[in-house]
Amino acid sequence: MQAKDRIIVALDVDTKDEALALVKNLKDYVGAFKVGMQLYNSIGPEIVKLINDLGGKVFVDLKFHDIPNTVAAAGRVMTRLNCFMFNVHAAGGKEMMSTLAKAISEEADKLGSHAPVSLAVTVLTSISQNELEKEMLIKNIELKELVVKWALMAQESGITGVVCSPQEITAVRQACGPGFKIVTPGIRPAWSAKNDQKRITTPRQALDMGADYMVIGRPITRAQNPIEAAQKIIDELEA
Numbered sequence: 001m002q003a004k005d006r007i008i009v010a011l012d013v014d015t016k017d018e019a020l021a022l023v024k025n026l027k028d029y030v031g032a033f034k035v036g037m038q039l040y041n042s043i044g045p046e047i048v049k050l051i052n053d054l055g056g057k058v059f060v061d062l063k064f065h066d067i068p069n070t071v072a073a074a075g076r077v078m079t080r081l082n083c084f085m086f087n088v089h090a091a092g093g094k095e096m097m098s099t100l101a102k103a104i105s106e107e108a109d110k111l112g113s114h115a116p117v118s119l120a121v122t123v124l125t126s127i128s129q130n131e132l133e134k135e136m137l138i139k140n141i142e143l144k145e146l147v148v149k150w151a152l153m154a155q156e157s158g159i160t161g162v163v164c165s166p167q168e169i170t171a172v173r174q175a176c177g178p179g180f181k182i183v184t185p186g187i188r189p190a191w192s193a194k195n196d197q198k199r200i201t202t203p204r205q206a207l208d209m210g211a212d213y214m215v216i217g218r219p220i221t222r223a224q225n226p227i228e229a230a231q232k233i234i235d236e237l238e239a
């Protein structure tokens with residue numbers, strides 16, 4: 001994989017115009033674009049097609065979490081939409097994830113295409129150990145251990161990889177081995193502002209710890225020159 005292919009730009013904007021301007025500008029300098037709830041719910045599934053038509057690949061970040069049949073049907077839609085990646089909550093369970101994995105591979109066979117990369121979100125990084133115990137009533141386990149256990153459950157279910165924080169990359173990589181895809185946000189090059197990110201890692205550190213892809217938003221999208229910012233990150237990854 002080329003260094004640029006590891007970079008996924010978070011399109012955290014409301015409008016089609018803002019999103020497509022970023023795609024046109026950056027598509028030759030990054031690997032994919034992440035469309036989350038903000039943009040997808042503003043524009044609809046058409047946004048995936050519009051980005052694809054410009055030559056960009058799309059990570060649809062909607063974190064599906066429902067009964068197996070419903071999530072599998074949503075996965076079939078993602079496959080027909082030709083998205084590059086999408087994600088689900090591992091908390092939906094093994095049956096949900098394995099039904100989904102089977103469904104997207106069947107749908108891709110039917111279309112003669114590739115199944116999208118499927119990712120599991122384990123424990124949201126906004127959840128603390130205290131909330132895990134006091135609110136979700138998941139006790140007697142360290143948060144990090146739970147992340148690894150759910151990553152393994154996703155892998156056993158046929159899911160391609162996980163989204164996890166930089167702090168969890170090493171443990172997940174060690175448990176799940178080299179083929180399992182790891183996508184990580186919370187990335188800040190040394191030269192960029194932290195914004196609201198608290199525990200950050202540089203692109204190089206994330207790569208060295210074993211991440212495959214990095215979700216990077218504001219350090220690129222809010223840079224004075226987004227292409228130059230992406231190129232600096234590529235240089236850092238290649239160094």
Ligand code: C5P
Nearest residue numbers: 010012125185186197215216217218219
């Ligand atoms: O602009 P920034 O680089 O902080 O954007 C990071 C992207 O990754 C945002 O879309 C954010 O919602 C997402 N994300 C995150 N931390 C997580 C999970 C997702 O920053 N733990």
